[in-house]
Amino acid sequence: MTAEEKTGALTSLMPGGTPGAGEAPTPLLRETEKQLLEYFSGKRREFSLPLAPLGTPWQRRVWDALLTIPYGETRSYGEIARLVGNPKAARAVGLANNRNSILIVIPCHRVIGADGSLVGYGSGLPIKERLLALEGALPQRKTPQNRR
Structure with missing residues (x-):
């Protein structure tokens, strides 16, 4: 990195x-x-680093919201949109995530689709999947048995 x-x-x-x-x-x-x-190595769940991400005021609001998602948990794009006060802006949240330049520390990998699917990650979905697996937050895959 x-x-x-x-x-x-x-x-x-x-x-x-x-x-x-x-x-x-x-x-x-x-x-x-x-x-x-x-x-x-599994020894740290929170980062304590001074951050100065470069972005628009909207992007910084989204990134601040991402910092509230605890290790081992996920939120949907819609949940983040509601958290920042614009419930219809799920796609804009995705765009802000795509512009996040402080990966992992600002945990955009913890944002998933409303149906629990892994969508959108600038470094690729396999890396997003590995990060969520590391945190024990990998959503359960949708199969015919668990869609009910």
């Missing part, structure tokens, strides 16, 4: 990049790496 900061706050955490490339990591970037390792 590649992390970026500006004035002491995390502005980006995206897949890719070469570990160790670029300048020496700052204390914040070292702490980000430490907390991510703890998350992926």
